[in-house]
Amino acid sequence: MPQHAGASSHSQGSRGVTEADIQRAGTLLDRVARIFSQRVVGQDQLRTVLVTTLVSGGHVLLESVPGLAKTTAAQTLASAVSGSFRRIQCTPDLMPNDIVGTQILNYATGEMTTQLGPVHANIVLLDEINRSSAKTQSAMLEAMQERQTSIGGVVYPLPQPFMVLATQNPIEEEGTYVLPEAQMDRFLVKEVLTYPRPTEEVDVLDRISDGSFDRPVVEAPISTDDVEWLQATAEHVYVDPVIKQYIVALVNTSRGGGPRPVTGLDAQVRVGASPRGGIALMKVAQAIALQEGRGYVIPDDVRLLRHAVLRHRLVLTYDALADAVAPESIIDAIFAAVPTP
Template identity: 50%
Template sequence: MPEPATPRSPASPPPGDATRLLRAALHEVSTVIVGQDHMVERTLIALIAQGHCLLEGVPGVAKTLAVSTLATVTGGTFTRIQFTPDLVPSDIVGTRIYHPSTEQFDVELGPVFANFVLADEINRAPAKVQSSLLEVMAERQVSLGGTTHPLPDPFIVIATQNPVESEGVYPLPEAQRDRFLMKVVVPHPRAHEEMEILRRMSTRPPRPQRVLDPLTLKELQADAEAVQVHQLIADYVVRVIMATREPESYGLPELRRVIDVGASPRATLGLVAAARALALIRGRDYVLPDDVRLLARDVISHRLILTFDALADGITTDQVVDRILAAVPPPRVIWDEPAGPDAATATR
């Protein structure tokens, strides 16, 4: 439950080592990945917030390279699973194999048993494979033959999907999309970034150095959980999410014909967790309304289901989230209020 705490003044010192380590990790990843700062930062936020991340972009925009580089920088184990239409659940989570010599079944654990699991082109696998990931993503464990096997800690699933191909792909089930903390759209690089990619990669590609380790990652996750969330910030998050379900109650009656299904409670929890991680990266031990607004698209958009009329009109979920953010007022932060019986609170 969010803690009612007053934000500190901007002059207060930052949390310190946690922020320094996170910024060092981002800098090390940027020595390899050019121009995708948004994707890299959001992926690190998902890791620190103990969530999962869905990357959507055309081929060749460094989605896979970014994930493998982040795994190297953070010192975690990494596996890449290429999703195909003929994939079966045992190819992912593992299976039991009978050995006639011992007359016993042995468990062969699948590739999901790693700190970083890259589900490449996740929308190419059928529904039964997607459902096999639900327990992995939600419970961080795998059940085989009546035995539960916990996954490594920390653990994150980062999936990629190609938005321009329609042949041989399957839409992700709504229940699985909801398991992803964030969905990040990865664009093409700009001209000057393309030139830098050519300069770095055409000769000897740079190799990232390890900055963190799994134990330090767990400590950073604990630091993020300790970031303070004022009660009014929590109220703002709830109002934004509720506006996706009851838009007419928040002055948005026109969205009733646009939104078929609003965001789930996972969006509320995820938006707070992601805002805490972003605040830690920014050097604060408290969340600001801007943290919530910056992450709202990434956390909410993929959870919304629009009506057929909205899709026919070309309305996107990002446009819906932007409309909600414009209509739902955030709390106003005031620093250094004078002390006294009539003094206002630090956040209104």
């Protein structure tokens, strides 16, 4: 990045996010990281994705085979921010009322009372979202988007902060309902988890043997008010017009346009990233800049979680799917084609 662009960003960023803000954010995020490392072994990328999503005020879709500590990670994140946690196991017979809540008749008084559903929590784990019916998926996604539920004509706002971690299992196709592209687009990021390294698996066995996982966490959690402050601070992280143009160029390139179109992209990508993809790139970059101790965004912040932000926003052609073309390789080609400011 040219010196003048960085200097401009810094001077502008320091007006929006002060040095004191940066220091406070660093202290809070360090506490979350320490609590996370006490409960979850390895999975540094998962921690970065979860914290970034939380600071960005978005939701995350996690894809992996069973047993990779997704539930543990979600519970740990909730405890690290003093938030309430609910886990919803999705099944084909799960109804919208089971998630949102319902009205129950009190026979003693003859009045209807409202029972709020498990979605009314700070951190909600929606396990195997692709096992629930389209009707239930849409009810959950409406709650995610509107941040409120409607029961018996009365609107109930969801607690703040509010974050959904939805999981899906890529290996079990039977009895699943694929999330439509428009609904996938509502997730800020989609992270694909891989198996831990052998050394990390040994560490897991060691901790189970000596009871480390059962010991209480000594680190004090941050508060939900701290999380809301982090979210507000991230929104004030300065994004230079040059960086915004860079993000727009990336999104346009994914649609077959941009300053330097990628040759043969139309044979692999049927639909590129929507404007929501550009917004996600910017919000994630702001959250990463804050975690890195900066009040301004640099191109590396935009690049860091590019796969997580864009992999679920590209609709591949049938030929690309048949040839098992990885969306990550297409994203890398898009980023390589667009000149870095």
